[in-house]
Each structure stands twice: as C-alpha cells, then as structure tokens.
Amino acid sequence: MDAQDFVPLPTTTAQAGDTPEKIELGKKLFFDPRLSATGTVSCNSCHNLMEGGDDGRPTSMGVDGLTGPRNAPTVWNSVFQSSQFWDGRAATLAEQAMGPMVADVEMGMTGHDQVIRRIKNIPDYADEFERIFGQTGAITIENAVDAIAAFERTLITPDSDFDRFLAGDQSAISAKAIRGMELFESIGCTECHSGPALNNWTGPDDVAEFVDFPRDADSPLVDRYDLVSDLGRQQVTGDESDAHLFKVPVLRNITLTAPYMHNGKVPSLAEACRVMASTQLDEDLADEEVSELIAFLSTLEGRFPEITLPRLPSRSGESVIDPIPTPDNEPHQN
C-alpha cells in the first residue's frame, strides 16, 4: 500500500468565523423548504442528510416534479473538494449553494432577490442574521450562503473502518477488503481516487483538476449507460478541449449513494466498478474482483455526526409562501 494513495479523513474542517451560531443558521437554511418557489424543496431534499447526502434518484427532482440531467453529488465530505458540481463550475461551497435556489428545475426561485425577500418575511431570521453578521441589512445572499457553507463544513464522516485501518488497527477491515484495496491500487483506480476523500484532493490549497470520462469511448458499457452525451466541463468553458471532463467524485460513503455516475444511469455499485474499470482502465473485472472492490469501498462508510432537527423560524400567523391555485382534478384529500 502506497501511503500517498490513502490518507485518513480529517476530523475537523472549521474555518475561522464558523461560529456555532453561524453553523446553526446555516443548518436552518439548509433544511428550509421556504427557500424554494413552491415551499417544498430544501437543500436537504436532494442532499438528504438522513441518507448518503443525496436523494437516491438517477437525477434530482425539484419544484413541480421537474428533473435535471445529473445525479446529485453527496454533500457529505463535500468540503474536501477544490471545486463543486460535476463540472466544477463553482469554486466554493458558498458559491455552489447559490445555484440550486434559482435553478428552474431545482428550487425554482426567480432570483436571489426573491430568496432574500422570502427570508426577510420571516421575522426570526432577520433577528438571527443581524445577531450573526452584526449589522442592519444583514440578510444578503452572500451571508446566507456563507452560513450554509459553514454548516456544510461540519458534514464530514471520519472514523470509518478504513480510517481505523490506516491508523494501525489491522483488524478494522476484512482480508477481503484488503484484497479489494490492493486491487484498487494495482489496476490504477488511485490515479484519480486517492487522498483523504479518494478524489485526488490534497488539501485546502488544492487546485481543481478534471479528468476525461469516459476515457475509452469504445467500451461496450459507454452506450449502455449513455456516458458520452453529457459534454461536462465544455458546457462551462465553451472550450472543446474540455469535452467530457468531469470532477473526480468523493468515494467516501459511496455504498450509500446509488445510483451512480454523473447521469445516475448505473444502478449498482458493482456495475459502477465494472464501468470505471472498463472505460478508464481498460480492465474487464471478474465477479470476485468486483466483490473485493465493494468490500473495500464499504469500509469507507464513516461515522455520521448526530444532527438535531432545527426549529425553523416560525410563520407567526402569516403565510410566507405565495398562494398557488389548486388544480381542478379530484385528488386525495387531507
């Protein structure tokens, strides 16, 4: 085992200024569906902290039943990345958090000004923003996503079996998992999936890098799972040389986030292993090898912090979400 490849997950990630009060505000905003047009979609809807930090769907569903083209990346350990979104188009957690609020098929707000108006209509939020950001007029989108990012920095899952193994406890993972780990290295998965989050991230000063996926478009699995229609980073830069470049995803807790790939079209982790080996490494895995890899990847399930449900600031007897007409159909009734 190359000590460069495998590194324990850091157990703290707080930045200067991440006060408990700011983290708590960020938690409220993360869970608050009132930040969506319909009042039904929060950050947690697609990045569910009760599960793998995702939604278990091929692609996410936002307001009005609309869906996007990509699989929701996990929010767990997302701080251990040098860019956000599959195509890396946001540099920071805070910048990322601004996107879904105003995306038509996610939270569907018409603009950040609508988000801010909604927050201002909830009196307890105004008090909380002012207490934390120390000025009148503290409710700004920049402050809101700053708080959300502070909360997200707490969403890490250290102390996995693999971390205990790396710390010297040889019995923390099974012999089969060790064979899987060795295979993971020997066939070259660690070319991209190394470091604490197994995504090539090396630390806070890491520079965003992107990799070609699929590297081998002739793999028979490419057509089966429609792996070439998404241009990836080219859609961000407009540069043809960025076609099919994607961020390397975090592999921590990867067992919890089926289905897989940027388009969510690969239904199981076993199949995801075959796809990656075939398209990136020109390897055709035997079933037993897949099983060993999964045994290894299972050791990456970490310890999830206990999270108390926030009490969201109350409506105080006033409707916050704009009334929406009901359809004329004859539906089930409360």
Place this chain on the structure above:
Amino acid sequence: MDAQDFVPLPTTTAQAGDTPEKIELGKKLFFDPRLSATGTVSCNSCHNLMEGGDDGRPTSMGVDGLTGPRNAPTVWNSVFQSSQFWDGRAATLAEQAMGPMVADVEMGMTGHDQVIRRIKNIPDYADEFERIFGQTGAITIENAVDAIAAFERTLITPDSDFDRFLAGDQSAISAKAIRGMELFESIGCTECHSGPALNNWTGPDDVAEFVDFPRDADSPLVDRYDLVSDLGRQQVTGDESDAHLFKVPVLRNITLTAPYMHNGKVPSLAEACRVMASTQLDEDLADEEVSELIAFLSTLEGRFPEITLPRLPSRSGESVIDPIPTPDNEPHQN
C-alpha cells in the same frame, strides 16, 4: 374562566407496545422519502416537524408537483383527536398514515403492496421489522403504520405558556392574552375549541363529532375565501345531512400553521379569527379584539421535543427507486 373549557395538555401519550425501538422505526418511516413513487416525498414533507407540523402551503404538494384541495393539518398533538383528516374519515393515526402513501397527489404509490416491496428492498428495514414485530414476514403495511403511529404519539408539545398559566403561574401570559382568553370564551369559541387541544377532544374514549362550517353561509367572508365548495364529511358518508361538516382542528401551535382553514385560503391568523367569528358566531370583531385573540392563541405554542435526524437504512450500493427518465429540456445541472 370555566375550568371545563381549558385543560393542560397531557405530557405523555404512549400506548402499551410503544417501545423505543418501534418509535425509532416509525421515525425512520415518517422521514423516508423512498416510500413515495418518486422518492421525494415523505410524511415529513407535508407534516414538517421543523415547522408547525405542516407545510405552510395553502394545499400540499406531492409527487410530480401535484396538489390536493385541502390544507395539511398539523401532526403535532394529532394524537389528541378522535378522528383524522379534515373530514374525519380515518379513526386512528395508523389508519390515517395509510392514506397519503397511495394518494395520487401525495406520495403516489400505486398500492400498499408497492410500499411494502420498496421497504423490503432495503435490507436493514427487514432486520428492524423482524426485531420489533418478532416474526418473519414482519414487513406488512399494518406494522409499518403501527410504527408510524407510535412515533406520532410522541409528537406532543406540552409546557406552553398557557399550560403554565393553567398550572397557576399568573405571570405566564400577558394581561392582553388573558383578555383574549376571556373574549375567546365569551363570544363562544369554546363551544367547539375547548379541552387540552382546544378541539373538543375530551380523552381517549372521545367519540368523533363534526361541526357545520360555515354555519352562516351569508357571511361576506364565505365567498371571499370559497368556504362552501368543499362538502366535507358528505364526501365520506354520501349523506347530504353531512354536507359541510368538518372535524374541529387542534388550536395548539396555531400561530405556526398559516395559511388557514380546510382549503388554506385564509392567509393570516388575524383573518382566520375574523372568519371564524363571522361565520360561526355572527360576531364582527374589532381590530383590538383580533389582536387580543392572537395574543391568547400565541400562548398555545408549546415546547417541541428535540428530535435527532434518523439515519435511514442504507441502499447498500443498489438503487431502490425505479429509474425515471429525464426530460429533454436544458435544465440546471448538478
């Protein structure tokens, strides 16, 4: 003050058999969006425990952006009712919990057999059901809603300012709130809104009763808020004499559940007070009277139990929700 009208909220409601393990399972099921067709709607989506136990919308939004015709009743203190739903068509919490799962515009499952198949596809649930219900084949819809109901029986909010007042602490509520309480009695609100939950419920042996709403269809507020188009209990019984009969809703935490009425068309608590006084009691309230009533109703906000986010049983590397095609539009991307 008539001691018959106002009664402290009970501080415990557990039934025999409500073990901590069953309550925890019920909590998981309550929060699990995988019990809906799209994997996006859980019980908590419309009965949000981070808020007033409702969704803040006029009427709820279920899968695919569909909406129903009625306002989501709060799940907080719902155990203190002798029937469930606005029209009382479910006798128990367990019976209620079966409805939304298979309602087209709520969780949208095709039938309870689909719900059970979904649960069975999540291995940790199988273990948990067997541990709790003590037999193989323990995953049944009856056991699932039994667990959900056990969890819901814990969702009570005692120790409000009003409860402290009733216990003898005269300073627990303001002089204005006391005037509001006296007005609440003197104009006759307590004809229906009395007892611990201020909904005429008297205890576990209470028999479901329903009241005419609006009693006075000539009130100018009836048309404004479309209060006669819903036939209420007549839709359950088919009996014309049940037209416009509704269950009396719980008033505990009523400040937190705007908008109001069975159709959610009344945007504020102030207006809700005017509607009820006008349609039910032929009273035209002065603004100061409305303000006093709200001061009283605000004292009904209780102490919410601290709830830890459940860890939902994992997908273990396998997709649980059936793949759903993405649309051809060009939406926001993760």
